[in-house]
Amino acid sequence: MDWYDANRRSLPWRKTRDPYKIWVSEIMLQQTRVAAVIEYYERFLKTFPDITALARADEQDVLAQWSGLGYYRRARMLHAAAKQLATQKMPRSAAVLQELPGIGRYTAAAIASIAFGEPIAVVDGNVERVLSRIARSGSLDFWAATQGLIDHDRPGDFNQAMMELGATVCLPKNPLCGRCPVKQSCGTRGEHKTDRPPTRKKSTIGYVLATNRDSIALVQRPANARLMPGMWELPESKRVLQSVPLLSVRHSITTTDYTINVWRGRAPKGSVQLKVAQAAKLPLTGLTRKILRRLSLLRD
DNA sequence: GATACGTGGAA
DNA sequence: TTTCCAAGTAT
Structure with missing residues (x-):
């Protein structure tokens, strides 16, 4: 004490x-x-x-x-x-x-x-x-x-x-x-053995950045999603849209290390076009926040 | 008792 | 660049 x-x-x-x-x-x-x-x-x-x-x-x-x-x-x-x-x-x-x-x-x-x-x-x-x-x-x-x-x-x-x-x-x-x-x-003077954390899976995913003036296309994760239900993120892109991505970032989510490529593209069906200022007030996923920050669309 | 759940920063 | 986390809880 x-x-x-x-x-x-x-x-x-x-x-x-x-x-x-x-x-x-x-x-x-x-x-x-x-x-x-x-x-x-x-x-x-x-x-x-x-x-x-x-x-x-x-x-x-x-x-x-x-x-x-x-x-x-x-x-x-x-x-x-x-x-x-x-x-x-x-x-x-x-x-x-x-x-x-x-x-x-x-x-x-x-x-x-x-x-x-x-x-x-x-x-x-x-x-x-x-x-x-x-x-x-x-x-x-x-x-x-x-x-x-x-x-x-x-x-x-x-x-x-x-x-x-x-x-x-x-x-x-x-x-x-x-x-x-x-x-x-102390019986050990600081010795300590810990379990090695499990190796994480690696995965590559793509997102679409569809901006229009000061608005941006986002999607809300389903309420029954296992991961981050109800939170907002960029729409996913199923395929490579250009020869070079607008942005490439690494991000880990629990058990997976992701490489994320962000492509410029059109707003997919199901996405919502929102003013960037409005989007900033939504529960964005950390990854989406990181991407928008890197692209200078969000402060911080 | 395992396993999943997020992230950014130090080493 | 990669590893290893950090004042746990719910399932």
Whole structure:
């Protein structure tokens, strides 16, 4: 705790104890880097400052705020949970929080401890790595272990301290053991073996850029699409339209590394012609946002 | 218990 | 250029 008090990073969600804001931060931080979250966090809360504002928003507008952050199911579930809570108060215990969509064991414990002071420990990737190294054990009940260590006076800070240690010192690859406050207790001095992530498939796809003055043709992904349902993107092109693409970019989406060629062409059937300024307000996929940015059709 | 879900940036 | 992710959850 002393180490945390002296070394904690200043982060936007550490300036508040508003349960809603803590909740939003925890959802955004799931499998997502702090650096990527900060900007989205600030903008999201400006647009949806409280649960009521989020609950009455259209899903498309919620997704638009999330556009580019990834794992869009998180935004849908956050929105769904906000609607559920519109008529009741925010649950104050991890057990009840976990009943809400998008809130699992980790997030429930994080919100309950940080916002409400419940003495319940979290286990995330950081905590697992820290405990694994200290214990030099592959078979450890992380939840029981960290629950046994928790600071009952400051459970939220304790949880954040464990994660902060993993995120800034007990790094996956080159841990900074010299800076570690518990190196005397550590059984491994930072050794750690991780499973190699599965090799990703490679695929090449084409998109059509059909612009007309200040408008552009986009399509909305089907509501039942497995990947990014309801989000907007450029129309796909089934074949090569010119000898050289207007733009070629690489982009990875979960399990596939894509090479994307963008061809200038006519708006296909089923596409919608939209002013670029309007398109910018839609929930575009990250890839589409990237392409339009590269082509200077969007700012950022 | 696997697997799918997105993305941009560091190494 | 390629690898490896990052404060998990739902199915």
